[in-house]
Amino acid sequence: MNKSKKVFSLLTVSLFVLSLSVSASAKEKKKHHEQPKLEFPVISDTQLTVGNETSHRKLEHALQDLYNINHNSDAMVINGDMINDGRAASYEKFRDILNQYPHPDKTFFTIGNHEFFKNDGNEASIGRFLDFTGLDKVYYEKNVKGYPFIFLGTESWGPVDSPTKDSAVLSDAQLNWLNQTLKERSKTKKPIFVFLHQPLPHTFYGTDIDYYKNAVIQDEELKNILSKYPQVIFFSGHMHWDLRFPGMFLQKDFTMVSSGAVYDTWGPDGNGYETVIDPEGSQGLYVKVYDDKVVIKGRDFTNNKWLKEYQHTVDTPK
The missing domain is CATH 1.10.287 (Helix Hairpins)
Structure with missing residues (x-):
């Protein structure tokens, strides 16, 4: 050469x-x-009552912190127990705070167990929730930027002192609707976000204690439906258990995510039960959706910082 x-x-x-x-x-x-296609926070268990100023302060602080993270979140989900006593006056106080503090226009709600705590019957309790939200049923679907959001809710509560008090009771009609809706939405490969206040028993850390063994009465039926759709990401609240514990995020046939609690944080008491471990604790989630993954980050609202122990990624097919 x-x-x-x-x-x-x-x-x-x-x-x-x-x-x-x-x-x-x-x-x-x-x-x-790479910019996310969709961003939204998930909070639960604000447990506001009209006379409890601590509950007002914690909700206000969480809303402001989430706004500081992103002024333009695409949606927000409040996954049950927004109020603590089921009373109309507490709903009105909740609405006042929402009107005063920034939050996404698309803010969605599920019904929890505390929405029944006025203890004047299922019809009256559900009626107040529907009046506040403007919904027709406790279960419904919304679409946010092409992504399905499916909301479930208990249709009964109590009776007091029974094993089913505070449980989610899902009718055959609701379960059939869920199955058909998931079947339709699963035709694309996009993640499907499903929300119910109560967690499935024997899943997260803590759900083996007696109180949570009946958390969802139709747990086997619900699990069987969700298990057919691996792109489902199922969010639940109710527990208040600190998100820093192991086992508060699970991936099996579908993904299960605990959303913590805004009002306080709980954990095991060492005797087979649970107890408040931080009365000032206040936690929630922030979700970013990309083409090929969903990133779920735990947030400490009390200290305005991310929970390094709760940083999870769910891979999704393109």
């Missing part, structure tokens, strides 16, 4: 290597700066 050909050959190789490096760098930069 003469000298000029050798120089040309070396130059060609150098340019090829440089182009590969630039291409890899561009891809990495694009990946690093």
Whole structure:
């Protein structure tokens, strides 16, 4: 090979290597700066009552912190126990705080057990929830930027002192609707977000204690439906258990996510029961959805910081 050909050959190789490096760098930069397709917080168990100023302060602080994270979240979910006593006056106070503090226009609600705590019957309790939310039923579906949000809710509560007090009771009609809705939405590969206040028994850390063994009366039926759809991400509240405990996020046939509690944080008492471990604790979630994954981050509202122990990624097919 003469000298000029050798120089040309070396130059060609150098340019090829440089182009590969630039291409890899561009891809990495694009990946690093990839923007989420959808962002939304999930909170639960604000347990507000009209006379409890601590509950007002904690809700206000959580709303402000979430707004500081992102002024333009696409939606927000409040996953049950928004009020503590089921009374119309507490709903009105909740509405006042929402009107005073920034939050997404698309804010959705599920019914929890405390929405029944006025203890004047299922019909009256559900009626107050529907009046507040403007919904027709405790179960419904919404679409946010092309992603399905499916909301479930108990249709009965109590009686007091029975094993089913505070449990989710899901009718055949609701379960059939869920199954059909999931069947339709699963035709795409997008994640499907499902919300119910109560967690499935024998799943998260703590759900083996007696109180949670009846958390969802139709737990086997619900689990069987959700298990058919691996793209389901199922969010629940109710427990208040600190998100920093292990086992508060599970991936099996579908993904299960605990959303903590805004009002306080709980944990085991060492005797087979549970107890408040931090009366000032206040936690929730922030969710970012990308083309190929969903990132779920735990938030400490009391200290305005992320929970390093609760940083999870759910991979989704493109």
